[in-house]
Amino acid sequence: MTDATARQPPLTDPRVWLAAAAAAGPSLLAYNVSPSPTVLNQALAVALWGGFVALAAPGAGAAVRAAAPLFGALALLLLSVLWSWGPGVLPAGLALSAIGLLFAAAVLAASGAAAHGRPDAAGTFAAFCTGWVIAGVLNAGIALLQVFAPDLPDGNWIAASGIPGRAVGNLRQPNHLSSLLLWSAIAVVALVELGRLGRRWGAALFALMVLAVVLTASRTGLLSVGLLALWGLLDRRLSRTTRALLLAAPLIYALAWFGLAQWAAASQHTFGGAARLAETDISGSRFGIWANTLALIRAQPWAGVGFGEFNFAWTLTPFPGRPTALFDHTHNLPLQLAVELGLPLAAAVMALLLWALGGAAWRGFGLGGNGDGDTGLARRCAVLMVLMIGLHSLLEYPLWYAYFLLPAAWAFAFALGRSPAPGATAAAARPSLAVAAGGALLVLGAVLSLFDYQRVAAIFSADESAAPLELRIARGQRSVLFAHHADYAAATTAGVMPPSLQPFERARHYLLDTRLMMAWAKELARQGRVDEARYLAERLREFRNPGAKAFFDECNAVTGAAAGADVPFQCQPLGATALGWRTFRQP
Helix, strand or coil, X not given: CCHXXXXXXXXXXXXXXXXXXXXXXXXXXXXXXXXXXXXXXHHHHHHHHHHHHHHHCCCCHHHHHHCHHHHHHHHHHHHHXXXXXXXXXXXXXXXXXXXXXXHHHHHHHHHHHHHHCCCCHHHHHHHHXXXXXXXXXXXXXXXXXXXXXXXXXXXXXXXXXXXXXXXXXXXXXXXXXXXXXXXXXXXXXXXXXXXXXXXXXXXXXXXXXXXXXXXXXXXXXXXXXXXXXXXXXXXXXXXXXXXXXXXCHHHHHHHHHHHHHHHHHHHCCCCHHHHHHHCCCCCCCHHHHHHHHHHHHHHCCCCCCCCCCHHHHHHCCCCCCCCCCCCCCCCCHHHHHHHHHCHHHHHHHHHHHHHHHHHHHHHHHCCCCCCCHHHHHHHHHHHHHHHHHHHHCCCCCHHHCHHHHHHHHHHHHHHHCCCCCCCCCHHHCCCCHHHHHHHHHHHHHHHHHHHHHHHHHHHHCCCCCCCCHHHHHHHHCCCCCCHHHHHHHHHHXXXXXXXXXXXXXXXXXXCCCHHHHHHHHXXXXXXXXXXXXXXXXXXXXXXCCHHHHHHHHHHHCCCCCCCCCCCCHHHCCCCCCCCCHHHHCCC
């Protein structure tokens, strides 16, 4: 089979509809159920990408072996999760969630690498890209509504933007929408070059994606538009018109920005980009969190704080000038690995990822001829998708969400895969039962996770016919993956559960917020562990959170002696006992 196979009409290929569902479905789901705003989107992503893998199920063992560095990085991450769970204190639910996502990424990677090893590799990649173009068009439409008709979104079918004048998509995060749109722009380029999309339509869709990126006012989006132009400058294998389109991306961005600013001024509407320009902290508190992260790395350089434990260690370490937002991630992939895994293991993971990325880039852009033809073009576009999400991972954490992690793993492995032997036919490449079984397991796991989630979702339901809150919390605490949400409810809802430190054992390792820290400090003080309670109060004071105002206002009401039995613990100075974040790892 030749590269001409990739030029068959896309809508006749069932893989297109599978890819479209997997790419677009999670990003279009606006409906969510408390307590997690993204769990439904992520479960849908796992199920749909699992279905894509199960039904496509390519098989090519040599191609999979070419992605060994990527699988090695995933294996090291798996070991770090197991270490943080077994000898460490990471709750089972959080550990199992991480293990499940790593398994899902490995399945998608196996499928992507194997897809490149088949004679119809370019056709498979074209189907993958068609899915992202469809997702991009639909999300661009949502972005236009959120900015130009902000009163129309109902919150269930189309999310209302919580940031005036900025598009957030149905994922409700402008940076996530920006990442999706930029992948869609790359997919447009791939389809144009593969002959699956006319150049005029391609130019119009590319401009639409860039316009929608402007509507997000995402700084990472702006940087990534520059990456598109750099691609056009350096990739001489692209057609002249496509290179010109890529080089024009910054100009399209600038014209769209100028036009939106003029529209906002003339119509008295809000354009979120103007507010972004007026911000004094261009890093969005990232410089502060990165400085704190480096301090944590210096304090424990070898073993780190443990996988999934950054928020716990950072919140409970004294940082008087800390950012006041509650961060659960460093917003930088290398720093996140270094602080949680330790420098040696983080260096090994990053070395494997960079080795894999370098190998994929060399095969696609090098002089060996692997970048020629439709299959070579597909490899180069896959590399750009990985580079794009990698750039975003230096400023955000998109790979912590299944709807980015899984397609990124597929594209990464596809870029690493080895091309089929000359003369090979599609009929000779047998489907892989192992890959198909892995995809089926992802579908099953996603469905089971939703049933498990219902146990904790019931806690936050306002249904009048619901069971008593105490009973719903008890049921939620039996959840396999989400029991920490039930523990949070038990710890922060006064008078529902008997006073105990037990609910804090799991909840504190998910996210330490103001309510949880106040409740935890009060319970420690009630049990006579006053020094630890004071320490927690001091850490909470550093955040200067309005939610803790009443908690600390009690100190203003104290009269007389500066210390004594009648002075609330949060108003008393710390004792001489040396405390640190590790003190609080155990009950």
